[in-house]
Amino acid sequence: MSECYRYLFLHNEKLKSTELFKDSYLQSGLSLYEVVRVVSGKAIFLTEHYSRLCNSAKKIETEIWYSFEQIKSAIQSLITKNDITEGNIKLIFNIKKESRNFYAYFVKHSYPTKSQYENGVRTFIHQAERPTPTAKIYNHKLRSKTNNIIKEANIFEVILLNSLGYVTEGSKSNLFFIKKNTIYTAPDNEVLHGIVRGKVIQIAQKLGIPIVKTSISYDDLPTYDACFLSGTSPMILPINRINSLSFSCNHPVLKQILLEYQQLVQANLNQ
Template identity: 30%
Template sequence: MIPGCISNYVLVDSQIEEAIHVSAPLTTQVFYDVIRIKQGVPLFLEQHANRFFRSFVLAGFPYVIPKNKLRSALMLFLKHEKLHEGNVRIVYYHDATPSFCIYQIAHSYPTADMYKNGVAADFFHAQRKDPNIKQELHIRTLANQEIIRKAVFDVVYVDENQMVREGSRTNVFFVHKTSLVTASSESVLCGIARENTIQIAHEMGIDVQQRNIALSEIAQFDAAFFTGTSPKILPIAVLGNYTFAPQNMLVQQCIDAYNQKLENYIQTYI
């Protein structure tokens, strides 16, 4: 069985198979994406698909399946699995058999208390080699160990130049007065929630600065939050030795607007 798979079935190269009969192939290059399912709808599927295929292009590999078949493959899996709520993983194993799989993975969504009072996080001195390519890397294993050791929601990467980049499984935004500040798109894995947050901010007339963020700047920010597939927009209460205001008005406005965008997507999809 594929490690991390919790579903009864796995879509393997466009065919449905029982999960107990499917094993992950041995390969050093694994590209993937995670899509949240809500009310049976794969949220922001088009954006996830574009990022999934963009990883192939950046790595110099051809598409594993035509773009227009990814949606039908995913819907076939959801139908057999009878999955209405949860997270699914789409995976491409380069130069291996099987090469393409879809299966359900465990998820952990923030509680109401976390959205209200924020979460704790810490810094982690590391950086992705190719941040725009979503692939399995040893750095994520090290980050997970640090998350467990420090009992935090996530760790935020700080590079060798002392620049704050992204969370190990999230993107991070800071609030400075009436502006949002986040690392430049060239230096991070641009998450779908990050893209939608920036779009929402622009629609609301909120200034968004995408730039290098020095670790020495963190003390000047009023608030901070994570964005991601599972957490959506999640306030940060503590980051390292710095504390922030989880109920900052700008953060709450972004949360409300993001949730509305999500609901609108579901209604349009249905």
């Protein structure tokens, strides 16, 4: 089943029926992508998503051929033509030797429930790492593997463990740990620079919460009090278990970060 969802998708500047979309479009060549969240009919933090697209392109010595305004217009067209005000839109710049193509479409989303925000979610460790962790490049093999683990183990997310024994990030999210009143996360060069991750770091700095970027050993996980995921779909989501290890979902630092992030989203919507 195709990941392209709803009624219409964009291929370059043309709207087409989702029945015509083929996942194989993305499985050859190289695909730079972003997933943006639509809330109340508006794509939130779009400026940051576009900036990351451009930075990802630079890392592989290419460039994005759509302007910010073109991306904004494409998203608004999808929202209007599909009559959708809440959901996730995937933006893809596919590069082959003989062609360049832009795709934009709604994808099925799985937002956490109220209970999951309150009580946390289960996660599982999987040994894997991205070849280019700081650039958002579509990796069909890793995505398929982690999606299968999530389904078979009935968990919310897979936590990636690199060859050196460090936990880095989730398969579709970034990862933070809390010990006492300090937040810990992987170094910038080991992970994707998530949009929500950046907001968490900004919030911590604003509130005067110490934040340490360091490699986090799997063996040291029991020493942390709490941990959480950040990402476009989960936003700020507590973790209650990593494998058999349990973590608090009521840590005051975690509660502060969640509240401040909600206020940032609302401020962005009001712009």
